[in-house]
Amino acid sequence: xxxxxxxxxxxxxxxxxxxxxxxxxxxxxxxxxxxxxxxxxxxxxxxxxxxxxxxxxxxxxxxxxxxxxxxxxxxxxxxxxxxxxxxxxxxxxxxxxxxxxxxxxxxxxxxxxxxxxxxxxxxxxxxxxxxxxxxxxxxxxxxxxxxxxxxxxxxxxxxxxxxxxxxxxxxxxxxxxxxxxxxxxxxxxxxxxxxxxxxxxxxxxxxxxxxxxxxxxxxxxxxxxxxxxxxxxxxxxxxxxxxxxxxxxxxxxxxxxxxxxxxxxxxxxxxxxxxxxxxxxxxxxxxxxxxxxxxxxxxxxxxxxxxxxxxxxxxxxxxxxxxxxxxxxxxxxxxxxxxxxxxxxxxxxxxxxxxxxxxxxxxxxxxxxxxxxxxxxxxxxxxxxxxxxxxxxxxxxxxxxxxxxxxxxxxxxxxxxxxxxxxxxxxxxxxxxxxxxxxxxxxxxxxxxxxxxxxxxxx
Numbered sequence: 001x002x003x004x005x006x007x008x009x010x011x012x013x014x015x016x017x018x019x020x021x022x023x024x025x026x027x028x029x030x031x032x033x034x035x036x037x038x039x040x041x042x043x044x045x046x047x048x049x050x051x052x053x054x055x056x057x058x059x060x061x062x063x064x065x066x067x068x069x070x071x072x073x074x075x076x077x078x079x080x081x082x083x084x085x086x087x088x089x090x091x092x093x094x095x096x097x098x099x100x101x102x103x104x105x106x107x108x109x110x111x112x113x114x115x116x117x118x119x120x121x122x123x124x125x126x127x128x129x130x131x132x133x134x135x136x137x138x139x140x141x142x143x144x145x146x147x148x149x150x151x152x153x154x155x156x157x158x159x160x161x162x163x164x165x166x167x168x169x170x171x172x173x174x175x176x177x178x179x180x181x182x183x184x185x186x187x188x189x190x191x192x193x194x195x196x197x198x199x200x201x202x203x204x205x206x207x208x209x210x211x212x213x214x215x216x217x218x219x220x221x222x223x224x225x226x227x228x229x230x231x232x233x234x235x236x237x238x239x240x241x242x243x244x245x246x247x248x249x250x251x252x253x254x255x256x257x258x259x260x261x262x263x264x265x266x267x268x269x270x271x272x273x274x275x276x277x278x279x280x281x282x283x284x285x286x287x288x289x290x291x292x293x294x295x296x297x298x299x300x301x302x303x304x305x306x307x308x309x310x311x312x313x314x315x316x317x318x319x320x321x322x323x324x325x326x327x328x329x330x331x332x333x334x335x336x337x338x339x340x341x342x343x344x345x346x347x348x349x350x351x352x353x354x355x356x357x358x359x360x361x362x363x364x365x366x367x368x369x370x371x372x373x374x375x376x377x378x379x380x381x382x383x384x385x386x387x388x389x390x391x392x393x394x395x396x397x398x399x400x401x402x403x404x405x406x407x408x409x410x411x412x413x414x415x416x417x418x419x420x421x422x423x424x425x426x427x428x429x430x431x432x433x434x435x436x437x438x439x440x441x442x443x444x445x446x447x448x449x450x451x452x453x454x455x456x457x458x459x
Contacts, residue, residue, distance in 0.1 A: 170197035170414055171229065174259050174305075176252070176298075178202045178237060178291070179266025181212040184313065184370055187406035188263060188413070190216045193230040195414060200256075202237035202248060202266075209234045239266055239290030240276040242455055249297035258305040259298060261413045264291040264347075265313045270336040280454070281330040287343035292350060293455040299363075306362025307419070310354065311412045314347040316369045316427075319435055321345035323443055325450065348425060348434065349444040350451070355423030356441075364422035366412050371427065373405030 175192050179185040180201035189199045193216060203209035213232045235251065238244035252259070267287045276285035295310060302308045321341030326332075330339055351367040358365060411429040412418055425434050437443070452458040 170195040170260075172196075172198075173261065174198045174200065174256055175261040175263065175413060176200045176202055176259060177263045177265055178239065178294070179204075181205065181209040183402050184373060184406045184409065185263075185265040186212055186216070187402040188265065188409045189232070190219065191403070191406065191410050192413065193232055194220055196229040197261075197414075198231040198233070200233045200235055200252070202235050204236070204238040204240075204266075206234065206236045209236075237294075238277075239286045239294070240282065242278050242290070242293055244277075245290055245293050246297065249294065252298065253301060256301065259301040259308065260305050261309045261311065262295065262298060262302065263311045263313070263409055263413060264295065265311075265409065266291075267313070267343075270340050272336065273330070273334045279329075281328075281334070281339060283336070283339045283343045284328065284330070284346070287340075288346040288350065289451060289455055291347070292451045293457070295354065296452075296455075296457060299358075302363050303358075303361050308363050309413060310351075310363065310365040311409055312347050312351040312365065312367040313409060314351075314367045314369055314425075315341075315344040316371075317341045318345040318348055318369075318438060322437070323349070323447060325446065328450065328454075345438060346447060348438045349440070349447050351425075352423050352439065353441070353444040353448045358422070364418070364420065366418065366422060366424050366426060368408045368412060368426040369432075370400070370405040370408060372399050373402060374399045 170192055175197045177185050177189050177192075177199060180189045180199070181203040185201075189201055189212075193199050201209050201213060203212075213234050216232060235248055236244070237248040268283055271282055274282040276282055276290075278285070280289055291312070302310065317337075318341055321338065321344060323342060323345060348367045351365050355365040408426050408429050412426060415429075424431050425438070426432060449458075
């Protein structure tokens with residue numbers, strides 16, 4: 001029951017036309033009747049509004065019309081009211097009093113006018129004002145979406161255009177790329193092949209590597225190799241096995257007269273706790289120890305081919321890693337994110353220590369971060385099914401493509417701008433600053449000494 005606290009003068013209400021009286025009681029409701037209020041009473045009188053019932057329409061003198069949907073009953077209470085005011089209301093307004101039915105008003109058959117801008121009409125003042133903001137909001141949202149899409153497209157175009165300038169021809173030079181069957185390694189292999197280099201793809205899965213090599217040749221055209229340009233060679237290399245690393249290096253040393261560039265690109269990202277064939281924690285074993293042994297076994301060939309280059313692919317996530325010499329193999333505790341960051345920090349420390357040891361040999365060593373790239377490196381990262389569409393949209397909009405992510409690797413492998421530059425850290429083809437923990441020479445030397453023992457270079 002809805003109570004109106006404001007008093008209503010029944011005498012004045014009775015003198016109003018029926019339509020006005022109805023709107024005064026409760027705008028938009030077509031019927032009403034009185035109950036309560038005895039003779040000489042100054043007690044509260046109740047006016048109960050109802051919207052259905054043929055008897056009620058008859059009491060009001062309204063013509064029958066189409067059935068209306070049922071609505072809630074409301075109550076209106078006003079005070080004080082006199083018997084005279086109630087009687088006048090009953091006589092003049094067609095309202096029903098306890099003494100009997102009211103007289104039929106003269107204008108009962110007149111169609112009831114709905115106030116301008118009513119609930120149903122969209123052309124009234126209130127309808128127009130309600131529709132206008134919604135239309136403006138829709139137009140603003142569409143303009144915002146269109147402008148955002150254009151800005152995003154322009155940003156992606158500029159980012160794609162900001163590639164490393166093509167360096168000197170790599171004709172006659174041999175490049176080894178680990179993990180070259182997908183992601184950054186595949187993109188780098190394709191670009192260096194385009195620059196006429198002889199590219200050796202060191203991959204764990206030979207079948208996938210052969211398929212990737214066929215796709216690259218098809219993209220560049222078979223005549224790229226036939227015209228005396230680059231060459232694509234597939235070799236099996238499993239960095240989780242020191243035996244496989246030694247076998248790969250033995251074959252390279254037997255077959256290759258020179259080695260101009262070594263790109264340590266392969267990696268594993270935030271995998272569950274696993275161990276390599278030799279019992280090392282998988283991320284530290286593949287990302288650091290496997291490349292550590294590979295590089296050391298090929299150093300002689302690199303020195304004989306000087307000037308030559310070593311490129312080490314690290315990550316910005318090195319910032320969250322720490323070298324814990326008490327638990328390098330994560331046997332006490334394991335956190336997949338921390339262990340990945342530690343392996344990437346180890347990559348940088350290794351590159352800096354190797355650059356120091358190779359000073360004056362003509363072999364340069366630099367590390368880099370590729371940025372956030374859309375590759376299969378995150379295959380061990382679980383994304384909820386419902387969140388995948390949003391993640392795919394975000395990655396398309398803001399992550400680099402493999403080719404964009406590989407630009408710094410290609411730059412360090414081929415550009416004359418970095419001839420003779422060694423021991424530095426790069427991102428987006430520019431040198432960047434390192435955190436102090438990544439420049440700690442004492443930690444780098446200790447890590448080198450322990451790594452030599454772990455991979456069997458020293459007994």
